[in-house]
Amino acid sequence: MREKILDILLDNIGVYISGxxxxxxxxxxxTAVWKSIKxxxxxxxxxxxxxxxxxxxxxxxxxxxxxxxxxxxxxxxxGKVIDYHDIIDxxxxxxxxxxxxxxxxxxxxxxxxxxxxxxxxxxxxASPRGGxxxxxxxxxxxxxxxxxxxxxLAAVSMIKGIEEVARVPVGIKWPNDIFLKGKKLAGILxxxxxxxxxxxxVVVGIGINVNVHKDxxxxxxxxIAASVVEEKGEEVPRPEIxxxxxxxxxxxxxxxxxxxxxxVIEEWKNYDTTLGEKVEIHTTTGIISGRALDISEDGSLIxxxxxxxxxxxxxxxxxxxxx
Amino acid sequence: MREKILDILLDNIGVYISGxxxxxxxxxxxTAVWKSIKxxxxxxxxxxxxxxxxxxxxxxxxxxxxxxxxxxxxxxxxGKVIDYHDIIDxxxxxxxxxxxxxxxxxxxxxxxxxxxxxxxxxxxxASPRGGxxxxxxxxxxxxxxxxxxxxxLAAVSMIKGIEEVARVPVGIKWPNDIFLKGKKLAGILxxxxxxxxxxxxVVVGIGINVNVHKDxxxxxxxxIAASVVEEKGEEVPRPEIxxxxxxxxxxxxxxxxxxxxxxVIEEWKNYDTTLGEKVEIHTTTGIISGRALDISEDGSLIxxxxxxxxxxxxxxxxxxxxx
Numbered sequence: 001m002r003e004k005i006l007d008i009l010l011d012n013i014g015v016y017i018s019g020x021x022x023x024x025x026x027x028x029x030x031t032a033v034w035k036s037i038k039x040x041x042x043x044x045x046x047x048x049x050x051x052x053x054x055x056x057x058x059x060x061x062x063x064x065x066x067x068x069x070x071x072x073x074x075x076x077x078x079g080k081v082i083d084y085h086d087i088i089d090x091x092x093x094x095x096x097x098x099x100x101x102x103x104x105x106x107x108x109x110x111x112x113x114x115x116x117x118x119x120x121x122x123x124x125x126a127s128p129r130g131g132x133x134x135x136x137x138x139x140x141x142x143x144x145x146x147x148x149x150x151x152x153l154a155a156v157s158m159i160k161g162i163e164e165v166a167r168v169p170v171g172i173k174w175p176n177d178i179f180l181k182g183k184k185l186a187g188i189l190x191x192x193x194x195x196x197x198x199x200x201x202v203v204v205g206i207g208i209n210v211n212v213h214k215d216x217x218x219x220x221x222x223x224i225a226a227s228v229v230e231e232k233g234e235e236v237p238r239p240e241i242x243x244x245x246x247x248x249x250x251x252x253x254x255x256x257x258x259x260x261x262x263x264v265i266e267e268w269k270n271y272d273t274t275l276g277e278k279v280e281i282h283t284t285t286g287i288i289s290g291r292a293l294d295i296s297e298d299g300s301l302i303x304x305x306x307x308x309x310x311x312x313x314x315x316x317x318x319x320x321x322x323x
Numbered sequence: 324m325r326e327k328i329l330d331i332l333l334d335n336i337g338v339y340i341s342g343x344x345x346x347x348x349x350x351x352x353x354t355a356v357w358k359s360i361k362x363x364x365x366x367x368x369x370x371x372x373x374x375x376x377x378x379x380x381x382x383x384x385x386x387x388x389x390x391x392x393x394x395x396x397x398x399x400x401x402g403k404v405i406d407y408h409d410i411i412d413x414x415x416x417x418x419x420x421x422x423x424x425x426x427x428x429x430x431x432x433x434x435x436x437x438x439x440x441x442x443x444x445x446x447x448x449a450s451p452r453g454g455x456x457x458x459x460x461x462x463x464x465x466x467x468x469x470x471x472x473x474x475x476l477a478a479v480s481m482i483k484g485i486e487e488v489a490r491v492p493v494g495i496k497w498p499n500d501i502f503l504k505g506k507k508l509a510g511i512l513x514x515x516x517x518x519x520x521x522x523x524x525v526v527v528g529i530g531i532n533v534n535v536h537k538d539x540x541x542x543x544x545x546x547i548a549a550s551v552v553e554e555k556g557e558e559v560p561r562p563e564i565x566x567x568x569x570x571x572x573x574x575x576x577x578x579x580x581x582x583x584x585x586x587v588i589e590e591w592k593n594y595d596t597t598l599g600e601k602v603e604i605h606t607t608t609g610i611i612s613g614r615a616l617d618i619s620e621d622g623s624l625i626x627x628x629x630x631x632x633x634x635x636x637x638x639x640x641x642x643x644x645x646x
Contacts, residue, residue: 096423100420175519192515193514193516194515195512196474196513197638284466285466314519315518
């Protein structure tokens, strides 16, 4: 019933519809109508009520509620199950639970805010309201060594979705940072659950500073973080961005599972800002210096340590070195 | 209170102790004593009651209950948290939940029986009563590529524990099978939860056919499965084997985290039956034929495909080929 009322009001934005009329259309009591309106308001929908006029929705809310996301989806599986939270500790944490519990591929966990959002290696990740914070459950047929390919795939999908809807220019810094004019706009945290030779499931966590205003970043983060709204000077509909990303991801993922990841790697290189550069990579086992040469077929970075000595690196903190 | 009654009865096996005496020793009502006895019996302890004589424990039960396991432990962390089940779907499934929930390293899930026990790649794994079926949560500081080292470590610990307590001769077939006179006695299923560059946690699942009688294996499994009781003709105390394995594992694990895995690899080779042999390995990405040469420092098998062409294999089904 809530859903039906919402449909009616959002299909007639700005137009008052009386409680009596709603109650007749739905064949429910006026009290039941009022209760539904109240619960929709609690969920964040802006619905005005005027005596003798009735109810009207003021505008399409910029919330990541399932109804809003689904308006923009043309997927078969991705985003069909949506677990929505106003606030959560970490969408990755919850999505890993879903993965274990056997939720289908394409299930997403999405939140308006995370209070324990994190990046690689437990680095803190600020997740204030106005961003897109979500995690996707994937069940690829893939060996665990090749999991970094999924981070590349997510990055390409994100950039396509962001450019399409927000129309801001973005680039990738290997392995998992999306930059806008030199500042971090978005990040990816890929986590696997696997046997030695096959992945059980993967959770791809994605965070994007969309409508996050500068003063909503705590402390010094504003110095290094970009957001779409700060770049454009106006807000951009988040459900539309999220929908676009999921649309691209499903297409790329299905193609990669059928034909391999070579076209993902090629597309990734179009947006890359690190290949060819002199870099230093801080990994969990040490620091590696050299030139970033290429992406290998398993998604690792190929580094030239010195002339003729190449090594593969799966992940790490990459710093550009001056030449 | 249950624990105290159990201690008293097991310290006086075969001796009757009256309900009145127990109630006086514990300063509890006789009804409370009776309820505790009932609950202990439900847990599988054989406690006899005779009018006017009282209660007596008949024998130390061969159950994998925490109390029995702890008698044999001299560990700091391994086996300090024990989640015991009479029957469970899969101890690995439950241990992975615990891993996500932040349970401490060394937590184990143990069951008398699994009804959805599984081996690598969802292969069925029979887990009837009389075996040891348990899973251990580890939190190593280790990159995911090196996870196969933990399977080697588990195999060495299992063999040491089994040989020490059961005194039957066992060997390893790479990567994860423990054999007794050509039949499979035990197996290991290692699963990781990881970011690209670091493991969050690992679950090592271990299954051993200890006191499983031939006719308790369903269908054709008896043809290929060994058990300790069939080999020796008598039952061997399972809690003692489990305790011995955990003792070895903690020592080996702590040493490996400090000094690396090279001594684990050396010990593993002492029990190995595959290195030097002509083998065929069926992996998720294809079949590899060649000679099993060595174990690499990340725990993979080094195979000589042809003269001078070596490759590393992380896991798979290994078949010995006739020369």
